[in-house]
Amino acid sequence: MSKCFFKGRIETRLNHVISGYNVNRDVKAGTEEAPVSVVVKSEARKAEIEALVAEHGLVANVVVDETKEENTIELDTVLNKPKTTRFEKTPNRNDPCSCGSGKKYKKCCA
Template identity: 40%
Template sequence: MEKIFNGQKTAKLGTEKKPAVVNVQTEKRIQEVSSIFEEKGWKYIIGLEPDKPEDITDLEILLNSPKSKIAEKKVGRNEPCPCGSGNKYKKCCGK
């Protein structure tokens, strides 16, 4: 049986341990992409492959990282109803 969790933390993308890897087709594009990485302070590896399609998925992941959401506080059963009726929540909208 193969062990799935080995107790090791996974390195964050764009760090020294796990640099972002992108492949581009031109020297000009290397300069554009590297300037984005430098501006943000991310570690990266850029490959120049003119005969292959551009692959910048790691950069897109770093630029569009999901933002944390703040959960809204739930209304308690015995608290005033947020609709403004003045009744308890359980007697008004919390049926």
């Protein structure tokens, strides 16, 4: 019997496969298929947001509503994506040490 053999109801398995957190989204926020929604209080702020959206090449639905609180969380999230942190590789054991002593890494700082 193979590892992939499933014992049970097929429709239940399909439901479990479909559900879950999708980290590989096909539709990105800020495109025509999934525009970013922003609520602002004034027309001046709307013009400012539209200029910012056009500068970054995004698509947004900007709504002016004086009764509601300003909501730009989605736009801030799209604009301020965290960058990947890259660390410098540690030297191999037999490479010269990076501290400048002239010794091998394994004899100096390892």
